[in-house]
Amino acid sequence: MAKIEIxxxxxxxxxxxxxxxxxxxxxxxxxxxxxxPGTPASEIIDxxxxxxxxxxxxxxxxxxxxxxxxxxxxxxxxGIPSLxxxxxxxxxxxxxxxxxxxxxxxxxxxxxxxxADDPGGISxxxxxxxxxxxxxxxxxxxxxxxxxxxxEMTRWLFGLSAEQGCICMLRTVTRISHARGTVKLGAxxxxxxxxxxxxxxxxxxxxLTKYNPNPASLMHLISIERMKTVxxxxxxxxxxxxxxxxxxxxxxxxxGIGWIYSQEAIKLLKLEGRVGILKLGTIxxxxxxxxxxxxxxxxxxxxxxxxxxxxxxxxxxVAANLLPDAPRVTFYGKNSGHIDAYGxxxxxxxxxxxxxxxxxxxxxxxxxxxxxxxxxxxxxVFERGGAFCPGCPHRASFWVIKNALRLDxxxxxxxxxxxxxxxxxxxxxxxxxxxxxxMGSAAGVASGLGKxxxxxxxxxxxxxxxxxxxxxxxxxxxxxGVYNQANFTxxxxxxxxxxxxxxxxxxxxxxxATGEQTKPITIEAICQSLGLHxxxxxxxxxxxxxKTLLKQMDGGNAPRVVIMRRECELVRNRREKKKPYQIVxxxxxxxxxxxxxxxYCYAVFNCxxxxxDEKAGKAEIDEAICSGCxxxxxxxxxKAISRRA
Amino acid sequence: MTLTxxxxxxxxxxxxxxxxxxxxxIVGSAxxxxxxxxxxxxxxxxxxxxxxxxxxxxxxxxxxxxxxIPEGQADIIVGxxxxxxxxxxxxxxxxxxxxxxxxxxxxxxxxxxxxVNYPDLDLVFSSIREMSSKVxxxxxxxxxxxxxxxxxxxxILIGALIGTGLLPFNxxxxxxxxxxAFGNEADTKNMSVLRKGIDLVKQ
Numbered sequence: 061m062a063k064i065e066i067x068x069x070x071x072x073x074x075x076x077x078x079x080x081x082x083x084x085x086x087x088x089x090x091x092x093x094x095x096x097p098g099t100p101a102s103e104i105i106d107x108x109x110x111x112x113x114x115x116x117x118x119x120x121x122x123x124x125x126x127x128x129x130x131x132x133x134x135x136x137x138x139g140i141p142s143l144x145x146x147x148x149x150x151x152x153x154x155x156x157x158x159x160x161x162x163x164x165x166x167x168x169x170x171x172x173x174x175x176a177d178d179p180g181g182i183s184x185x186x187x188x189x190x191x192x193x194x195x196x197x198x199x200x201x202x203x204x205x206x207x208x209x210x211x212e213m214t215r216w217l218f219g220l221s222a223e224q225g226c227i228c229m230l231r232t233v234t235r236i237s238h239a240r241g242t243v244k245l246g247a248x249x250x251x252x253x254x255x256x257x258x259x260x261x262x263x264x265x266x267x268l269t270k271y272n273p274n275p276a277s278l279m280h281l282i283s284i285e286r287m288k289t290v291x292x293x294x295x296x297x298x299x300x301x302x303x304x305x306x307x308x309x310x311x312x313x314x315x316g317i318g319w320i321y322s323q324e325a326i327k328l329l330k331l332e333g334r335v336g337i338l339k340l341g342t343i344x345x346x347x348x349x350x351x352x353x354x355x356x357x358x359x360x361x362x363x364x365x366x367x368x369x370x371x372x373x374x375x376x377x378v379a380a381n382l383l384p385d386a387p388r389v390t391f392y393g394k395n396s397g398h399i400d401a402y403g404x405x406x407x408x409x410x411x412x413x414x415x416x417x418x419x420x421x422x423x424x425x426x427x428x429x430x431x432x433x434x435x436x437x438x439x440x441v442f443e444r445g446g447a448f449c450p451g452c453p454h455r456a457s458f459w460v461i462k463n464a465l466r467l468d469x470x471x472x473x474x475x476x477x478x479x480x481x482x483x484x485x486x487x488x489x490x491x492x493x494x495x496x497x498x499m500g501s502a503a504g505v506a507s508g509l510g511k512x513x514x515x516x517x518x519x520x521x522x523x524x525x526x527x528x529x530x531x532x533x534x535x536x537x538x539x540x541g542v543y544n545q546a547n548f549t550x551x552x553x554x555x556x557x558x559x560x561x562x563x564x565x566x567x568x569x570x571x572x573a574t575g576e577q578t579k580p581i582t583i584e585a586i587c588q589s590l591g592l593h594x595x596x597x598x599x600x601x602x603x604x605x606x607k608t609l610l611k612q613m614d615g616g617n618a619p620r621v622v623i624m625r626r627e628c629e630l631v632r633n634r635r636e637k638k639k640p641y642q643i644v645x646x647x648x649x650x651x652x653x654x655x656x657x658x659x660y661c662y663a664v665f666n667c668x669x670x671x672x673d674e675k676a677g678k679a680e681i682d683e684a685i686c687s688g689c690x691x692x693x694x695x696x697x698x699k700a701i702s703r704r705a
Numbered sequence: 706m707t708l709t710x711x712x713x714x715x716x717x718x719x720x721x722x723x724x725x726x727x728x729x730x731i732v733g734s735a736x737x738x739x740x741x742x743x744x745x746x747x748x749x750x751x752x753x754x755x756x757x758x759x760x761x762x763x764x765x766x767x768x769x770x771x772x773x774i775p776e777g778q779a780d781i782i783v784g785x786x787x788x789x790x791x792x793x794x795x796x797x798x799x800x801x802x803x804x805x806x807x808x809x810x811x812x813x814x815x816x817x818x819x820x821v822n823y824p825d826l827d828l829v830f831s832s833i834r835e836m837s838s839k840v841x842x843x844x845x846x847x848x849x850x851x852x853x854x855x856x857x858x859x860x861i862l863i864g865a866l867i868g869t870g871l872l873p874f875n876x877x878x879x880x881x882x883x884x885x886a887f888g889n890e891a892d893t894k895n896m897s898v899l900r901k902g903i904d905l906v907k908q
Contacts, residue, residue, distance in 0.1 A: 072737060072740075073737070074730065074733050074734050074737045074743055074745075182749055206744070206769055206771075208769070235746060235771070235772050235773070238746075238747060239744060239745060239746045239771075239772035240729075240730060240733060240743070240744065240745040240746075241742075241743065241744045241745070241769060241772075242737055242741075242742045242743050242744070242769065317771065317772075320769065320770065320771035321771050321773070323768075324770060324771060324775065325775075328775065328778075406773050406775075407771060407773055407774075407775040408775050408776050411775065424775065424776040424777035424778070425776070425777040425799050425800075426800070429799065429800055429836075430777075432835065432836070433794075433795040433796070433798065433836060434795065436791065436795050436832040436835070436836065437791075437792070437795040437796070439824075439828075439832075440788065440791055440824040440828060440829055440832060441788055441791055441792045441795065442788065442813065442821045442824075443750070444720065444750055444755060444756045444757050444813040444814075444821075445755075445756075445813065445814045446755070446756065447755050447814055487814065488814070662820070663820065666814060666820075668755060668814070671812065672820070684855065
C-alpha cells in the first residue's frame with residue numbers, strides 16, 4: 061500500500077513534499093488531476109496516477125500545461141474538484157488559459173493550481189518567481205513552509221476555490237516539493253462525484269454564461285471584489301502566526317521555506333529574546349490588518365523569502381498606508397541587499413543577514429578549521445560535470461550530428477531546447493547545441509534562421525527536439541516553417557518517453573498516465589500530413605544515420621524531418637534487466653598512447669563506460685558502468701572494441 | 706534511546722545513481738517509527754546524472770527542521786564515495802563531526818567534458834581524518850561483492866551507521882522498513898548484510 065492512501069487519521073508518515081500535496085488533494089476529495097511533467101512538480105501527478113484506479117479518480121498527463129489547465133477547468137465546470145500541477149515554466153505556457161479562467165467563474169468543483177518554482181535553477185534554465193503571475197492574474201495564493209503545511213494548504217484551497225468560484229494557487233519550491241518530512245495524515249473522504257454541466261442554453265438569457273470572462277470590465281470588477289473577500293478571510297487564517305517577544309528589537313517577516321530557515325538562524329544566534337517572527341502563509345492578497353498590527357511591533361523589519369522581494373514589496377505597500385503619525389519602519393531584505401534576490405535561499409544566508417543587521421559576529425566554524433577545510437576542498441575535490449547516461453541514444457545522435465556537420469563543411473549548427481538532450485550544450489554532447497530556450501524553441505528559432513536567405517544566410521540549420529517536446533510545442537513551430545517555407549532540418553530525438561522528468565509516457569508512447577493502452581500518435585504521420593519528407597533512423601547505426609542526415613541537410617523551401625529513434629536506455633534496462641552485449645577491448649588491437657587517435661573512445665567519444673588504464677596506457681571497459689550498447693565499437697579507428705559472443 | 710543533541714544532523718553523500726536518496730529515506734523512515742520528527746533534503750551538484758548528491762537529514766524530538774544543514778553543523782557524515790565524503794566534510798564538518806566513508810572511488814568528467822584525474826586516495830582519507838573527530842573507513846563495495854551484489858554496499862553503510870551507536874535506532878527498528886521497501890524475501894539477506902556492516906565498525 062502506498063503511504064499516501066493510508067486511511068488512518070493521525071498517523072505520521074515520511075512524505076515527499078509533492079506526495080504531501082497529492083495527499084492534501086485526496087483529503088479534499090479530488091476527482092480529476094492533470095499536469096505536464098516538469099521538475100520539481102512531476103511527482104504530484106505521478107503519485108495520483110499510480111492510485112487513480114483504486115481511488116476512483118481521473119488522472120492524465122496533458123500534451124502541454126495550457127491544455128492540462130483547460131482539462132481541469134472542464135472538470136471543475138462540471139462540479140468535479142480538480143487539481144493541475146506544473147513547474148513554473150509550465151505556468152508561462154498555461155498563462156493564456158489561466159488569465160481568462162481567472163476573472164470568470166470556475167464552477168462548483170474547484171480548481172487548485174500547484175506551481176513549483178526552482179530557485180537556483182537546479183533542474184531548470186532560468187529563475188522565475190511565479191507569485192508575480194498570481195498577483196497579476198488576481199489568483200489567491202498560499203505558500204507552504206514544509207511538507208505538512210503543503211498538505212494542509214492544498215486541502216484548504218479546494219474549499220476556497222469552490223466557495224469563491226475561482227482558481228486558487230499553491231506556490232511550492234524545490235526545497236518543499238523535493239524535501240521529505242514527517243507528515244501527520246488527515247481523514248480520506250469517500251465522496252461519490254457526479255459530473256453535470258449546469259450552464260446549458262437558457263432561452264431567457266441566451267448570451268449569459270458564467271464560464272466566460274465577459275463583459276471584461278464588469279468581470280474584472282467582480283474579480284477585484286472577490287479578492288477583497290479573500291483578503292478578509294486571510295486575516296484570520298491559521299497559516300499565519302507570530303512567535304517571539306511582545307516588543308522585539310527586530311521583526312522578521314517570512315514565508316515559505318524562509319520560515320524554517322529563519323527559526324534555525326535565530327536559534328543558532330541565540331536571538332529568541334530579541335527577534336520575533338511573523339510567519340505568513342497567505343501571500344496574495346496580503347492580510348493587511350494583521351500585517352499592520354505586527355508592523356507596529358518593531359522599527360526594524362527583516363523580510364526573508366525565496367527569490368523575488370515579492371512579500372517585501374507587498375509589505376512596503378502596507379507600510380506606506382500606515383497612519384501619518386506612525387513611526388517610520390526600516391525594511392531589510394532583498395532591496396537593502398542583505399539577502400540575495402537570486403539563487404536558493406539557505407539557512408546560512410539568513411544567519412548572515414541577521415548578524416549583519418544586528419551587528420553580531422557569527423563564525424560557523426573556528427577560523428583555523430575553516431581555512432584548512434577550504435585548502436583541502438581546493439586541493440582534492442573536483443566538480444562532477446553532467447554526462448549522458450551510458451548507452452544513451454542522444455550521445456550517438458549528437459556524434460552523428462557533429463560528424464555530419466563537419467562533413468558538410470558549411471558552418472552548419474544546431475538549435476536546441478528543453479530535455480535530456482540539452483546536455484549537448486556540454487562536452488557529453490560534443491558542444492553541439494548553439495541555442496537553447498524554451499520547450500519547442502529549437503524549431504521556432506530554426507524557422508526564423510531558415511528564412512534569412514535573402515540576407516545571404518547559407519549555413520545549414522538543424523533543430524533538435526525530444527518526442528515529448530515535439531507534441532508539447534514543436535508542432536506549431538514546424539507548421540510555421542512549412543507555411544512560411546523555411547529552410548531547416550528538424551531532428552526528433554525519439555526515445556519514446558519523457559525521460560528527464562521521471563519516464564512519464566507521452567502521446568507517442570502508447571500508454572496513458574494511469575497505464576492504459578492508447579493509440580500512439582506517431583511523429584512521422586504528423587510530419588507526413590504536413591507534406592514533409594521524413595526519414596527514420598537508428599542513432600546507434602552511426603554510418604547510416606550520418607549519411608541520411610547529410611542528404612537531408614538541404615531542401616530548399618521546406619523543412620526536412622529526421623527521426624532518430626531508439627528507446628531510452630534506462631527504460632530498456634529497467635525492463636530487460638541485462639546488457640544486450642558484453643563489450644570487450646582487445647589489448648592487442650588497441651594501440652593506446654601510440655595510436656595517434658588521442659584516446660578517441662575515452663577522451664572524445666567520452667562515454668562513462670570507457671576508462672583508461674594508465675599503467676597499460678590503453679582503453680578499458682568499466683564493467684560496472686558500461687550498458688553494453690556497443691556504439692563505441694564503430695568509434696575506434698583500429699576496431700579494438702567488439703561484442704563478445 | 707535519546708538523542709545526544711537535538712537536532713542531530715546527518716549527511717549522506719554520494720554520486721547520482723548510487724542510491725543515496727533511497728538510503729536517506731530508509732534511515733529517515735526508521736527514525737520516524739521511533740517518533741522523531743525527520744526532514745530530508747537532497748542537494749544536487751551542478752550535474753543531474755553522475756553528479757554530487759548530498760542528503761541532509763535532520764532528526765529532532767522537538768521541532769521540524771529545514772532540508773538544509775547550516776554550514777559546519779553536521780554531526781555525522783556517511784560518504785558513499787571518498788571525494789564526495791571529503792566534499793561535504795569540508796563544507797558541513799566541524800571538529801566534532803564523526804565520519805563513515807566508503808573506499809571505492811567513482812571517476813568523473815568535469816564541466817568541459819574532460820576526464821578528471823582522481824586524487825591520491827590516501828591523501829583523501831588523511832584529509833577526512835584531519836577534519837573529523839572520528840573516522841571509519843569501510844570497503845563497503847568489496848564486502849558487498851563478497852556477499853553477492855554491488856548494491857549491498859549501501860546496506861553495509863547503513864549497518865555501519867547503526868554499529869557506531871550514534872543514532873537512536875538499532876537493527877530491529879530497520880526490519881519493518883526493509884520489509885516495506887524490499888519485501889520479505891530480500892529482507893533476510895538485507896538483515897545479514899546490515900549485521901556485516903555493524904561488525905565492520907566494531908572490529
